Amino acid sequence: MSDVSRTADTIGFIGLGLMGHGMAKNIVEKGYALTTMGHRNRTPVDDLVGRGAVEAASVAELAGRSDVVFLCVTGSTEVEALVRGPDGLLAHLKAGSVVIDCSSSDPTSTVKLGAELKAAGIDYADAPLSRTPKEAWEGTLDTMVGAEEAVFARIAPVLGTWAGKIVHIGGVGDGHRMKLLNNFISLGYGAIYAEALVLADRVGISADRLDQVIRGGRMDCGFYQTFMRYTLEGDRDAHKFSLANAFKDLRYLEAMADGAGLVNVVGNAVKNSYGVAIAAGGAKDYVPMLPDYIDRLNGGTK
Template identity: 70%
Template sequence: MTNGNERVGFIGLGLMGHGMARNIRDKGYPLTFLGRKNRKPAEDMLARGATEAATPRAVAEASTVVFLCVTGSRQVEEIVRGPDGLKHGLKPGSVVVDCSTADPTSTMAIAGELAEIGVDFADAPLSRTPKEAWEGTLDTMVGATDAVFERLKPVLETWAGRIVHIGGVGDGHRMKLLNNFISLGYAAIYSEALALAAKVGISPHRFDSVIRNGRMDCGFYQTFMRWTLEGDRDAHKFTLANALKDMTYLESMADAAGLVNSLGNAAKNSFASAVAAGGAEDFVPMLTTHIGKVNGVDLAPAAAGKQK
């Protein structure tokens, strides 16, 4: 069931965006997407009846609601403000929905600029993984006015299983940074704990036998451990570079709020050290391998398997 005459635009057919766009199109919405160098997602969307556009402006001209699912604020700013950006093609009454993890200061500036041309803005960042994006069961936390949220909800329901209207414009991005502070903080703690365990003679498998199914277990822990225990590279396809970016945004938000962000900075530096060592495109669970290496222990999956 589609919502009235909404025509959806989509920019960012990446790990998360491809699944989201697929669900929007398969569930009945006309969809125009921005072409990209990686042709596989684009060809799939064309086969599903979507239309390809060459510029953000062209996406905007064909759409009443435009979703952005890109790396972060720098990319969103270019998509909105560039020479062939969304601002040049959006019609009054349109809505831009930013599903990226972004700097709230940038979010509010863009929302203000779009309001001047009669365009609404919502931030709807994501939680969970590309698997749930493909299945249409992502979590999203939405920052929007009540009216815009109600308008968007039927479209959001095509790709999200859990939708929380967290507050006004910008609150979605603020909450996403808090969410990622917790999850990426866990990643930093797990990595250091596993390295210390190895230093004192406790293997990852023995470590896991205590944590798993105990009070300290959680869904994130189980996904995170699949790299070290099973060698599953794709268990959590979110790069260390993106993790560092998000923790840097968190630091900026904390600085603006006047918060002493000691733990956030400590977690950020764990990712910074791994990125500096060449791990930018490794995924978050691989932080364990990097932290182990710095501390002189081999926590790569093959070595972990030998330590049972």
């Protein structure tokens, strides 16, 4: 455990899912006082309490124990519900606190929430994530941060407990804008890989042969490698990012493009690839399983 100054912020953490559990584990193991909340899945809560965290019974109780609160939930709908309302963070955090949204959220919502919190003397930062639950557990995630300079300087040490790469993008909302661009690129790769694999199969080229050409060449990358582990090895857990979350982020991207007056031709095509999978019942499957749905759309039986 690292030594953390007695004057360090106390931390609250809401959202102990695939990413949040590992992030919170690193915060408490590296010396910060951590409060978290009960969850329908008791395993991460019990694990963190065993490592020294305190469990709160409500958002209000967690807010009362925390100077900095991390949110790592599905998206803006969930974030807004946690911040607003009589039982939300806005009503119970003290002035001088910070809320950090690590979810993949709609930047328009982020900017509005930031203004509402600022009016109450509470700072807001968006610090969405890149990489996988494996890196969350290891403390080597990437994060892209939207925050005022002074707020970024304050939160950087605790971000460093779970992130290996921290990039300060700009002001509030810019982290989420960058996250949507990041996911547009990665999910765009996924849509291309899925269609290429199905087309390769139709013209008699196996996934293994395709991989022999791509792997180690200029088109190779880390995302390609985790994506292909499902196709080549049947590893369903190689990249635990659901098709539902992918589709949600691409809808946020579409809204961002509309707001900027951009004709988002490729973005909409990528969104529709994932929409096909969602319509076919694939919401809970992971991104590397997209080729199965493209195959079925084209009369296959996978």
